[in-house]
Amino acid sequence: MKIALIGYGRMGKEIEGIARDRGHDIALIIDQNNQADLTVDNLKNVDVVIEFTNPDSAFRNYMICFEAGVPVVSGTTGWLDQLGEVKSYCENGKAFFYASNFSLGVNLFFELNKKLALLMSGFDQYNVDMEEIHHIHKLDSPSGTALTLAEGVLENHPVKNSWVEGLSTKDSEMSIVAKRHGAVPGTHSITWHSEVDEIQIQHQAYSRKGFALGAVLAAEFMPGKSGFLGMKDLLKL
Numbered sequence: 001m002k003i004a005l006i007g008y009g010r011m012g013k014e015i016e017g018i019a020r021d022r023g024h025d026i027a028l029i030i031d032q033n034n035q036a037d038l039t040v041d042n043l044k045n046v047d048v049v050i051e052f053t054n055p056d057s058a059f060r061n062y063m064i065c066f067e068a069g070v071p072v073v074s075g076t077t078g079w080l081d082q083l084g085e086v087k088s089y090c091e092n093g094k095a096f097f098y099a100s101n102f103s104l105g106v107n108l109f110f111e112l113n114k115k116l117a118l119l120m121s122g123f124d125q126y127n128v129d130m131e132e133i134h135h136i137h138k139l140d141s142p143s144g145t146a147l148t149l150a151e152g153v154l155e156n157h158p159v160k161n162s163w164v165e166g167l168s169t170k171d172s173e174m175s176i177v178a179k180r181h182g183a184v185p186g187t188h189s190i191t192w193h194s195e196v197d198e199i200q201i202q203h204q205a206y207s208r209k210g211f212a213l214g215a216v217l218a219a220e221f222m223p224g225k226s227g228f229l230g231m232k233d234l235l236k237l
Helices: 010-021 055-068 080-090 104-120 144-154 209-221 231-235
Strands: 002-006 025-030 048-051 072-074 095-098 127-134 162-165 173-180 187-193 198-204 227-229
Touching: 002 010, 010 025, 010 048, 010 209, 048 055, 048 209, 055 072, 055 080, 072 209, 080 095, 080 227, 095 209, 104 144, 104 187, 104 198, 104 209, 104 231, 127 144, 144 162, 144 173, 144 187, 209 231
Parallel strands: 002 025, 002 048, 048 072, 072 095, 095 227, 127 173, 162 173
Antiparallel strands: 127 187, 187 198
């Protein structure tokens, strides 16, 4: 396949290496130094776009790709206030694949989190909170992965109906403590605690390779697809 990379930071370079190893052609690379090259004409011969940029530019990037008729795989987080608009384009034949985290392990962790929240919903002596740790260059806080995990709890627990960054004293709120340290790829811990014990599940990424491979697998999945897709579609979860 011919792949366009929008965003050429650490993740973009990791994705490039894995894509080339899997026999794909990187037909276009867009970074902060050549943003003017992201045009409909330059996307005409591209099979799929992989986009990892920042919340401020992501939506504009999607619109250009949609205009060119090119499927998009995006791992950018922090733009979800415009999710409804993107989904409306997908209802009209555009193809968009979004994941807050492309790691296979994290997506299995998402499912484990939901099942544990459902199990714990019958035991009101347990409270739940979350801690997430990322590298100092992470732009959004809490992370997109943390928000997906929080949604998994809120959807399956009768008491928790919202989340808050930092510590909360309200029974109805789930606390998310977001920390930024060094070069940590990503650690997410969910703890259910009572007066007498606690239960904790945790996912810890060792490198970006798992995220990058997932993004390339998503790109390979996209030709011929339409609609708003995600890791559940790719992994058949």
